[in-house]
Amino acid sequence: MQKNIQINQHGELQHLLTIEGLPASMLHHILDTAESFVGVTEREVKKVPLLRGKAIFNLFFEPSTRTRTTFEIAAKRLSADVLNLNISASSQSKGETMLDTVNNLSAMQADMFIVRHSQSGAAHLIARHVAPEIHVINAGDGRHAHPTQALLDMYTIRHYKRDFHELKVAIVGDVMHSRVARSQIHALTTLGVPEVRVIAPRTLLPRGVEKLGVHPYDDMKKGLKDVDVLLMLRLQNERMQGALLPSAQEYFKYYGLTPEKLALARPDAIVMHPGPMNRGLEIDSAVADGPQSVILPQVTFGIAVRMAVMSILAGN
Amino acid sequence: MKIHIGNGRLIDPASATDRVADLFIAAGRIVSIDEKPEGFHANQEIDASGQIVCPGLVDLSVRLREPGFEYRATLESEMQAAVAGGVTSLACPPDTDPPLDEPGLVEMLKHKAKNLNLAHVYPIGAMTQGLLGADLTEMAELRDAGCMAFCHADKPITNTLVMMRAMQYAATFDLSVWLRAQDASLSRIGVAHEGEVATRLGLPGIPTVAETIALSKILMLARDTGARIHLCRISSSEGLEMVREAKREGLPVTCDVSANHVHLSEMDIGFFDSNCHLVPPLRSLRDRDAIRRALAEGVIDAICSDHTPVDDDAKLLPFGESEAGATGLELLLPLVLKWAEDDRIPLVEALARITSRPAGILGIEAGAIAVGKPADLCIYDPEQYWKVEPKSLKSQGKNTPFLGYEVKGKVICTLVDGHIVHRPH
Numbered sequence: 001m002q003k004n005i006q007i008n009q010h011g012e013l014q015h016l017l018t019i020e021g022l023p024a025s026m027l028h029h030i031l032d033t034a035e036s037f038v039g040v041t042e043r044e045v046k047k048v049p050l051l052r053g054k055a056i057f058n059l060f061f062e063p064s065t066r067t068r069t070t071f072e073i074a075a076k077r078l079s080a081d082v083l084n085l086n087i088s089a090s091s092q093s094k095g096e097t098m099l100d101t102v103n104n105l106s107a108m109q110a111d112m113f114i115v116r117h118s119q120s121g122a123a124h125l126i127a128r129h130v131a132p133e134i135h136v137i138n139a140g141d142g143r144h145a146h147p148t149q150a151l152l153d154m155y156t157i158r159h160y161k162r163d164f165h166e167l168k169v170a171i172v173g174d175v176m177h178s179r180v181a182r183s184q185i186h187a188l189t190t191l192g193v194p195e196v197r198v199i200a201p202r203t204l205l206p207r208g209v210e211k212l213g214v215h216p217y218d219d220m221k222k223g224l225k226d227v228d229v230l231l232m233l234r235l236q237n238e239r240m241q242g243a244l245l246p247s248a249q250e251y252f253k254y255y256g257l258t259p260e261k262l263a264l265a266r267p268d269a270i271v272m273h274p275g276p277m278n279r280g281l282e283i284d285s286a287v288a289d290g291p292q293s294v295i296l297p298q299v300t301f302g303i304a305v306r307m308a309v310m311s312i313l314a315g316n
Numbered sequence: 317m318k319i320h321i322g323n324g325r326l327i328d329p330a331s332a333t334d335r336v337a338d339l340f341i342a343a344g345r346i347v348s349i350d351e352k353p354e355g356f357h358a359n360q361e362i363d364a365s366g367q368i369v370c371p372g373l374v375d376l377s378v379r380l381r382e383p384g385f386e387y388r389a390t391l392e393s394e395m396q397a398a399v400a401g402g403v404t405s406l407a408c409p410p411d412t413d414p415p416l417d418e419p420g421l422v423e424m425l426k427h428k429a430k431n432l433n434l435a436h437v438y439p440i441g442a443m444t445q446g447l448l449g450a451d452l453t454e455m456a457e458l459r460d461a462g463c464m465a466f467c468h469a470d471k472p473i474t475n476t477l478v479m480m481r482a483m484q485y486a487a488t489f490d491l492s493v494w495l496r497a498q499d500a501s502l503s504r505i506g507v508a509h510e511g512e513v514a515t516r517l518g519l520p521g522i523p524t525v526a527e528t529i530a531l532s533k534i535l536m537l538a539r540d541t542g543a544r545i546h547l548c549r550i551s552s553s554e555g556l557e558m559v560r561e562a563k564r565e566g567l568p569v570t571c572d573v574s575a576n577h578v579h580l581s582e583m584d585i586g587f588f589d590s591n592c593h594l595v596p597p598l599r600s601l602r603d604r605d606a607i608r609r610a611l612a613e614g615v616i617d618a619i620c621s622d623h624t625p626v627d628d629d630a631k632l633l634p635f636g637e638s639e640a641g642a643t644g645l646e647l648l649l650p651l652v653l654k655w656a657e658d659d660r661i662p663l664v665e666a667l668a669r670i671t672s673r674p675a676g677i678l679g680i681e682a683g684a685i686a687v688g689k690p691a692d693l694c695i696y697d698p699e700q701y702w703k704v705e706p707k708s709l710k711s712q713g714k715n716t717p718f719l720g721y722e723v724k725g726k727v728i729c730t731l732v733d734g735h736i737v738h739r740p741h
Contacts, residue, residue: 004587020516099632119634120518121588129632142636143518182518206515207523 005127012316015127015136016309018145019186027191031155033308034301040077041303050311051080054111058084059126060139061098061117066275067139067149070299071114074306080111102126110134112313120144120179135313143177148309149274150183152302154191156294157229159301160270164191170223170265171214172199172255173233173282176206180274181233189213199223200255203244220255224264232257232273235282248281258284262292270294317359317734318342320352324364324695328371329668330684339369341691344734349687360736362729364695370667371683372404372435372692372730374674375648376572376620377548379641380437381712382425384413389625389712391425394645395434397711399738401646402694402727403621404435405675405682410442411469417442417453419461426462434737436692438464438678440494443482449473452482456489464678465492465546470595472500476533483543492544492679495534497555498596502526507636509551509597513582519635522597527555535562538569546677547571549622551596553606560615570677571615573607574622575651576642580604580717590631590638591717594622608659611669618674619655621648625713643713647704649696650723657724691734700726 004021008014013026040048056075058068068084075082087101102113112135115123120142127136140146154164161167169188175181175198188196189212196214198205205216217223224230235251245251257271271283271293279285288295319341326337326349340348340356347353378398381389398406408425410416416425422439429437441463445451448471455466466486473479486493503526508514510521531547535558538545550556550571559571576594581604585592592598610616624641631638648670656666675683682692704721706714730738 097629097632098634117634119636121636122634124588125632125634141518142634143520145518179518182516207510207521208512208515211512212516 005124008316013312014316016147016313017123017127017136017138019147019150019183019190020145022190024190024192027151027154027187030151030305030308030312031158033312034155034304037304037307038301040307041300046077047079048077049079051075051078051314054080054314055109056080056082056112056114056310057105057110058082058114059087059102059105059116060085061087061115061122062140063088064116064140067116070302071139071306074303074310077303078307078310080310098122098126099129102130106131106134112137112310114139116140118142137309137313140179142179143182144179145183146179147183148302148306149180150187151309152298152305153184153231153272153274154187155301155305156272156298159297160294161228164188164193167193167229168195168197168227169193169229169231170197170199170227171231171233172220172223172257174204174235174239175200175209175233176204177236177239178233184231185212185214197223197227201245204239220261221264224261227265228269230257230262230265230269230271232271232283234274234276235278252281256280256282256284257287259286259290262287272298275299318356319360319362319731319734320358321362321364321369321693321695324367324369326369326685327664327667328685329664330371330672331686332664333685334664339685341731341734344691346685346687346689346691349685362695367695367697367728368663369693369695371671371685372694372732373402373648373670374678374680374683375403375406375623375645375670376618376674376677377574378406378408378621378623378645379411379625380408381625382412382428383421388627391428392432393710393712394623394625395429395432397645397709398435399730399732400710400727402649402696402730403645404692404694404730404732405438405678405680406435407438407440407464407678409440409467409469411447411471415442415447416440416463417445417447419454419457422458422461422463433735435732436682438462438680440464441466443468443493444473444478447471449475449478452485455486455491459489459491464680465494467494467548468496470496472498474500479533480537480541483537483541487541487543490544492546494546494548496548496596497527497530497534497550499526499530502529506597507593508585509582509599511582511600513585517585517588524552524554524599527552527596528558531555531558535567535569538567545569549574549577549596550616551577551599551603553603556606556610556615560610563615570617572618572620572674573611573616575619575644575648576622576717577604577607578611578619578655579651584717585635588635589717590633590635591642591715591719593635593638593640594642595640608655611655612659612661617669618677619648619652619669620674621645623711625711626715628714631715642716643709643711644716645711646709647716647718647723649694649727650725653698653725654723691731693731694727695729696725696727698725700724702726
């Protein structure tokens with residue numbers, strides 16, 4: 001059995017691969033550090049010299065613009081040198097293995113890898129094979145984990161709701177294929193949220209999801225009753241194939257977040273979404289742009305949270 | 317060559333023997349037990365004091381990787397691994413490249429194996445040409461070339477009509493059909509048991525119904541066609557219940573599991589250990605316990621290694637992209653001994669699962685120690701511990717979930733047809 005390699009022998013964060021197994025104190029430490037960086041992002045000169053001279057490689061084996069950009073901004077605000085590599089387009093097509101690519105880049109004196117890959121476990125594999133001084137941040141691996149997204153979601157919840165211990169939180173949508181949902185579930189249960197619900201048709205709920213400590217609902221109207229926080233998930237268009245869902249129209253009718261369905265939640269409930277949104281599929285524009293939406297602040301906090309993770313890793 | 321093996325604890329499951337005895341071997345066969353035959357002068361004396369002498373192991377599933385996959389392993393490396401593990405007879409599935417679907421290939425494999433003079437190799441023929449699940453192979457010709465049975469390796473036969481015809485045709489010649497129960501569409505994208513661990517790790521799952529649906533199809537066709545069926549690598553509690561029921565009904569079915577599944581479960585995947593990427597997938601602890609129960613009851617007839625050497629590059633990939641399978645020839649004996657010790661199974665019962673019972677399924681004269689029988693023997697030290705690590709394995713494949721484990725039971729001598737084929741030091 002392989003051990004969890006993201007914590008070093010001193011109990012500090014060596015890599016950030018998954019939220020699972022991280023103690024609540026460590027999550028709060030990351031959120032507290034992020035809070036100190038929010039000020040930086042609001043200054044005229046949005047830079048601190050914490051990572052000056054460090055080389056950070058954005059290793060994206062799967063295309064992504066938004067996540068890559070936010071990591072890039074975060075690294076630059078910490079004064080690091082950032083290199084973006086779109087691997088799917090280069091070496092992989094020439095038959096080089098993922099670990100060959102990583103070894104080559106390590107030889108270029110990389111200090112940190114930000115990894116996105118379509119396969120669950122890719123970031124773990126890389127972390128297990130890099131030199132001990134290199135840190136790995138998982139920016140999304142298959143269906144498994146997207147820890148910085150979950151952390152920025154937790155930051156947002158803490159910002160608006162202050163305390164996690166009395167909240168009802170609902171995660172709505174394609175939980176089956178979502179790395180975001182898995183990381184959110186671990187983060188919410190670790191931070192002491194007493195009731196986490198997942199809402200989706202049964203084709204989009206993984207078997208045994210309740211073992212992760214959540215309450216599954218297939219009726220959105222029941223699932224949204226009295227919730228404080230709604231975490232909407234992105235529904236990929238390809239889910240309309242493979243007998244998972246019959247049509248976008250039917251999905252929107254039963255699982256799309258409309259003002260009418262939102263009214264079932266608590267009046268002060270907040271609505272979040274990791275982006276990019278499919279308006280009219282999982283969320284109605286009236287909700288996405290409405291007063292309860294905190295989707296844009298999420299993006300701003302995301303930069304501070306990623307700065308926090310990078311600076312903590314670089315310090316360990 | 318005359319050999320005298322003295323003072324060993326002789327365990328022969330076929331005759332329910334477990335006692336200290338001497339063996340006398342001449343001209344490749346056992347000529348006497350206990351009493352030294354008149355005029356017998358041994359060329360070689362083997363003192364087996366404190367050691368166990370049992371029939372050479374019979375392994376029902378060993379991928380030798382030849383022809384076609386020599387970069388993963390060669391016939392020679394894997395045959396060395398076999399005898400190092402005490403395995404003297406092995407059946408190899410037809411998923412080579414090209415598949416074993418014509419007599420010439422089978423003859424060539426048998427010929428190459430024979431020249432190595434190590435373990436006996438028994439090819440299992442492909443049921444359909446190219447293992448494509450469409451056209452039948454020349455099963456009778458293949459039998460004449462040396463195929464002991466027919467199977468479809470891990471490839472699906474999606475067309476039920478083809479499966480029925482293959483069984484009818486095999487039954488015509490009284491050939492046995494070996495099948496692995498896995499519904500193709502329910503397992504197509506899966507890489508792990510659809511359960512708690514796959515859900516947590518975000519790995520596409522293979523549900524238990526993928527096994528039970530396929531199994532019910534096989535059993536119904538077996539009932540209908542009268543074909544002799546051997547069920548390979550059953551992995552679930554529900555599947556075993558169906559086998560138990562089929563046996564109770566009197567259907568001519570037998571069943572095996574892999575040694576990995578006797579000990580491991582989905583939990584062993586930990587954080588994406590690709591050595592635990594196996595086919596069928598490691599299932600829940602409940603399934604593993606059901607396997608052990610079914611073994612003790614005899615619902616499962618045999619334990620095989622399901623030996624699948626994979627090169628390092630094919631395992632150094634994210635779990636879902638890594639190649640499935642584990643090396644196993646050298647671990648079969650210690651894993652069976654561990655099961656026997658854990659579950660307090662008498663040795664004679666435990667060893668039956670890797671000697672007499674699989675020999676019966678394969679239909680070969682092996683797996684028993686008796687006067688006049690070929691001297692295929694395994695002598696092992698039951699108390700010797702050894703560590704599973706790449707350098708301790710002769711197989712070219714170093715991929716096993718048991719890397720780093722201390723196991724008990726070390727083969728110290730293997731004989732095939734009265735010749736010593738493995739004796740370290």
